[in-house]
Amino acid sequence: MSEIRILLAEDQTMFRSAVISLLSLEEDLVVVGETGRGDEVEGLVRKLRPDVVLLDIEMPGLDGLSVARQLQNLEFPVRTIIVTTFGRPGYLRAALEAGVSGLVLKDKPIASLAEAIRKVVAGEQAIDSEVALAALREGSSPLTDREREVLSAARNRGTIQELSKQLTLSAGTVRNYLSSAIQKLNAQNRAEAIDIADSKGWL
Amino acid sequence: MSEIRILLAEDQTMFRSAVISLLSLEEDLVVVGETGRGDEVEGLVRKLRPDVVLLDIEMPGLDGLSVARQLQNLEFPVRTIIVTTFGRPGYLRAALEAGVSGLVLKDKPIASLAEAIRKVVAGEQAIDSEVALAALREGSSPLTDREREVLSAARNRGTIQELSKQLTLSAGTVRNYLSSAIQKLNAQNRAEAIDIADSKGWL
DNA sequence: GTGCCGGGATGACAATCGTCATGAGCAGGT
DNA sequence: ACCTGCTCATGACGATTGTCATCCCGGCAC
Numbered sequence: 081m082s083e084i085r086i087l088l089a090e091d092q093t094m095f096r097s098a099v100i101s102l103l104s105l106e107e108d109l110v111v112v113g114e115t116g117r118g119d120e121v122e123g124l125v126r127k128l129r130p131d132v133v134l135l136d137i138e139m140p141g142l143d144g145l146s147v148a149r150q151l152q153n154l155e156f157p158v159r160t161i162i163v164t165t166f167g168r169p170g171y172l173r174a175a176l177e178a179g180v181s182g183l184v185l186k187d188k189p190i191a192s193l194a195e196a197i198r199k200v201v202a203g204e205q206a207i208d209s210e211v212a213l214a215a216l217r218e219g220s221s222p223l224t225d226r227e228r229e230v231l232s233a234a235r236n237r238g239t240i241q242e243l244s245k246q247l248t249l250s251a252g253t254v255r256n257y258l259s260s261a262i263q264k265l266n267a268q269n270r271a272e273a274i275d276i277a278d279s280k281g282w283l
Numbered sequence: 284m285s286e287i288r289i290l291l292a293e294d295q296t297m298f299r300s301a302v303i304s305l306l307s308l309e310e311d312l313v314v315v316g317e318t319g320r321g322d323e324v325e326g327l328v329r330k331l332r333p334d335v336v337l338l339d340i341e342m343p344g345l346d347g348l349s350v351a352r353q354l355q356n357l358e359f360p361v362r363t364i365i366v367t368t369f370g371r372p373g374y375l376r377a378a379l380e381a382g383v384s385g386l387v388l389k390d391k392p393i394a395s396l397a398e399a400i401r402k403v404v405a406g407e408q409a410i411d412s413e414v415a416l417a418a419l420r421e422g423s424s425p426l427t428d429r430e431r432e433v434l435s436a437a438r439n440r441g442t443i444q445e446l447s448k449q450l451t452l453s454a455g456t457v458r459n460y461l462s463s464a465i466q467k468l469n470a471q472n473r474a475e476a477i478d479i480a481d482s483k484g485w486l
Numbered sequence: 487g488t489g490c491c492g493g494g495a496t497g498a499c500a501a502t503c504g505t506c507a508t509g510a511g512c513a514g515g516t
Numbered sequence: 517a518c519c520t521g522c523t524c525a526t527g528a529c530g531a532t533t534g535t536c537a538t539c540c541c542g543g544c545a546c
Contacts, residue, residue: 443533444532458533458534458535459534459535459536461534462533462535462536472533473533473534
């Protein structure tokens, strides 16, 4: 059995180089490439043809979940594993929809990452059990598509006026969506609703 | 010259173990202890007597800056280095006030961490130049103490009523402070003001 | 002493926000 | 054919928010 070829996409240089060093200690693993930017991943995958791509979620250029979707549409197969800090339950659903094979928390020892790599290469899925349980507990988002969109847009921009322009909706409609989102999330106001939805990965 | 004894406090297990492995490759460095919780640091320092303590800012139990302040009041001297993800300019000021000797970004290679450790042991300061420059560019917070307190409290709690109770201030006064903070930060509302201040480390 | 600034408070006002009722159009399911 | 649920909109209402003027008090600088 030959070596497993790995590409690592992670924006924290210190973490990235450390993981490379440690994975390289494993006999059967070899890191063939690395990058700190999401938008460089596809090109590197085409050039290097790794067996597995390790993706951070928060990256400059393009986020890890988008990269995973991108890689799903290649002419040749690539396994992807999300390596992330927080177990936002909603991330799991999004990750599975993006076609990833594994999800590992940075909270865990390196050994669990190596293990996950071997599992997905063997064709299995490797989902961190904590995240899986949390996702089951939380259930899925009670928000409709538009409610989510509006709430997500409200995260950055300030007033309802600006939101309605950006979403090409009437100001009243924006208010209605925000109001129903606030109620569904048992929040007292917009800011709290955003916090809650964000913490569960529903945005 | 003897070895430099290091204690590492960092909540991401994967990162923590990786850094330990890599620092141990350096001849003159030895990691004598590790923890993922801020409130365990002081006890470990008393027991292990490290030369340098590496502190993450975001940790369960107690944040890194508070730990640094704690360590400053010990009967014996300990050097502290903050190891953090983001170069919030305000962090530098807070870190220096907390008596830390160094500040390194996780964005940099491990070598820069080793270098910083040696510098602070030699009695020098080791401040990442990016952070130093950013802090100079941003300047210091335009907020008064109370404005900062009120804005900071507004981050979690929702309505002005709750804030006024928690701060034992009249509701009107709370509104006034929030209003002046919003204007000083060129924000359009409370939420935006919190975002701005938070992103610069002024909270 | 006379300003000036920050902390604390009050009252008034306009703008925004959150809620609710209501309606129309359009999909999907029975 | 009917009901349900989502989208989009309008209008009205009360509560909250953000702004402003104005006041008192205590330091601190000049």
